[in-house]
Amino acid sequence: MQNKIILPDSSIPSAWYNALADLKNPPAPVIHPGTGKPVGPGDLLPLFPMGLIEQEVSSQRSVPIPDEVRKRYAMWRPTPLYRAFRLEEAIGTRSRIYYKYEGGNASGSHKLNTSIPQAFYNMQFGRKRIATETGAGQWGSAMAIAGSFFGLEVKVYMVKVSYKQKPYRRMLMETFGAGVVPSPSADTACGRAILAENPDSPGSLGIAISEAVEDAAGREDTSYALGSVLNHVLLHQTVIGQEAKEQMSIAGDYPDVVIGCHGGGSNFGGIALPFLQDKMAGGKRNPRLVAAEPASCPTLTKGVYAFDFGDTGKLTPIVKMFTLGHDFVPEGIHAGGLRYHGASPLISQLLSQGLIEAQAFAQLKVFSSSIAFARAEGMLPAPESAHAVHAAIAEAKNADAEGVEKTILFNLSGHGFFDMSAYDDFLAGKLADHEHSEEKVREALERLPKVVV
Numbered sequence: 001m002q003n004k005i006i007l008p009d010s011s012i013p014s015a016w017y018n019a020l021a022d023l024k025n026p027p028a029p030v031i032h033p034g035t036g037k038p039v040g041p042g043d044l045l046p047l048f049p050m051g052l053i054e055q056e057v058s059s060q061r062s063v064p065i066p067d068e069v070r071k072r073y074a075m076w077r078p079t080p081l082y083r084a085f086r087l088e089e090a091i092g093t094r095s096r097i098y099y100k101y102e103g104g105n106a107s108g109s110h111k112l113n114t115s116i117p118q119a120f121y122n123m124q125f126g127r128k129r130i131a132t133e134t135g136a137g138q139w140g141s142a143m144a145i146a147g148s149f150f151g152l153e154v155k156v157y158m159v160k161v162s163y164k165q166k167p168y169r170r171m172l173m174e175t176f177g178a179g180v181v182p183s184p185s186a187d188t189a190c191g192r193a194i195l196a197e198n199p200d201s202p203g204s205l206g207i208a209i210s211e212a213v214e215d216a217a218g219r220e221d222t223s224y225a226l227g228s229v230l231n232h233v234l235l236h237q238t239v240i241g242q243e244a245k246e247q248m249s250i251a252g253d254y255p256d257v258v259i260g261c262h263g264g265g266s267n268f269g270g271i272a273l274p275f276l277q278d279k280m281a282g283g284k285r286n287p288r289l290v291a292a293e294p295a296s297c298p299t300l301t302k303g304v305y306a307f308d309f310g311d312t313g314k315l316t317p318i319v320k321m322f323t324l325g326h327d328f329v330p331e332g333i334h335a336g337g338l339r340y341h342g343a344s345p346l347i348s349q350l351l352s353q354g355l356i357e358a359q360a361f362a363q364l365k366v367f368s369s370s371i372a373f374a375r376a377e378g379m380l381p382a383p384e385s386a387h388a389v390h391a392a393i394a395e396a397k398n399a400d401a402e403g404v405e406k407t408i409l410f411n412l413s414g415h416g417f418f419d420m421s422a423y424d425d426f427l428a429g430k431l432a433d434h435e436h437s438e439e440k441v442r443e444a445l446e447r448l449p450k451v452v453v
């Protein structure tokens with residue numbers, strides 16, 4: 001087989017795959033934080049344009065991709081699928097390892113797949129401005145780039161620790177015209193309240209979300225945008241898995257295991273949901289779908305499946321999801337994009353029904369695997385993507401130990417060129433493993449909202 005499979009522009013999917021259409025049970029209702037009642041489309045209009053609200057609740061299996069979006073996708077899609085021959089040799093496995101590479105675009109990660117349609121639907125709906133948050137800076141970069149494509153002003157609330165640690169991400173966003181402030185900021189009531197209590201607050205994704213939601217809710221020309229978790233975000237990311245299926249079939253192979261790292265669930269959903277479609281069809285194709293998360297933010301492996309807020313300030317709707325509690329503040333590990341307290345309701349439901357699996361890994365092993373991958377394949381994974389790299393290597397080693405041969409596919413969600421300080425710390429022996437304790441989980445869960453449905 002070839003080292004890589006590159007598809008022509010005509011293979012860019014013409015529709016997104018909506019897994020909600022194939023769920024056996026309807027999704028749990030989304031609850032309004034003020035009234036305690038299920039939210040309707042009207043409640044969401046101050047935050048999102050109608051096109052995205054319709055997608056959020058759609059039960060249509062196949063959602064057409066607008067031409068304007070496909071044209072933008074064509075700037076870097078279809079993305080390549082690689083066979084990791086050199087990695088297989090380096091670890092001496094009998095299994096076949098494939099990876100799809102989503103880092104080959106201006107944002108450096110899969111997130112541009114959704115920021116482009118989000119900007120497009122906002123522009124079409126007449127919104128002029130987007131307020132959003134970013135943790136490590138990948139989502140903010142993707143939104144800044146998409147905003148510049150469609151003529152929208154973008155304001156990014158960037159978690160303060162990352163703002164300080166990752167100046168190049170801020171510069172990238174500013175280069176594409178976005179305004180960036182460290183969060184908590186003095187620009188919102190919620191940011192000012194947190195600063196009054198703790199002027200040195202390092203910030204968190206939950207706090208930054210509160211600020212962006214407050215900003216968007218307070219201005220008619222402004223929408224809020226989220227880079228993961230929501231149904232419409234996972235929907236947009238299904239271009240990854242659809243292309244991968246075509247590429248695997250050209251390779252004459254089919255995965256036994258599909259792996260994606262998991263922060264809020266859009267990257268994992270993007271690669272895994274089109275394979276879930278095969279699984280739900282009940283034929284002989286029944287791949288295992290594995291979400292890989294950090295041991296320090298073990299939402300899927302140690303969290304509970306319960307109703308919780310999406311943010312620390314309790315401004316967002318309450319959704320049923322795996323959660324570590326909305327006031328969870330993670331350790332400062334380097335996989336910033338995987339440090340969210342919650343998970344996508346869709347992925348959470350699939351996990352609760354046993355249709356997908358989750359595994360948690362500590363960061364030292366993850367970095368070792370990432371460096372082994374980089375030296376073999378000549379590509380430097382983002383610290384987030386490195387969790388999938390590690391999970392794939394672990395699958396191959398387990399298969400060897402069992403004396404079986406497996407086909408393993410994972411998504412390399414982004415490159416690590418803006419994360420060199422993380423690799424530097426690892427190589428200098430400055431990184432440590434953190435495990436999130438069961439006790440901290442129990443404490444946080446006492447503060448979950450009470451919801452009656």
Ligand SMILES: *Cc1c(COP(=O)(O)O)cnc(C)c1O
Pocket residue numbers: 108109110111138139227228229261262263264265266267268337338382384385413414415
């Ligand atoms: C944001 C990010 C992730 C996590 O994505 P989710 O969709 O929230 O799970 C993974 N990898 C990279 C490179 C990212 O930027």
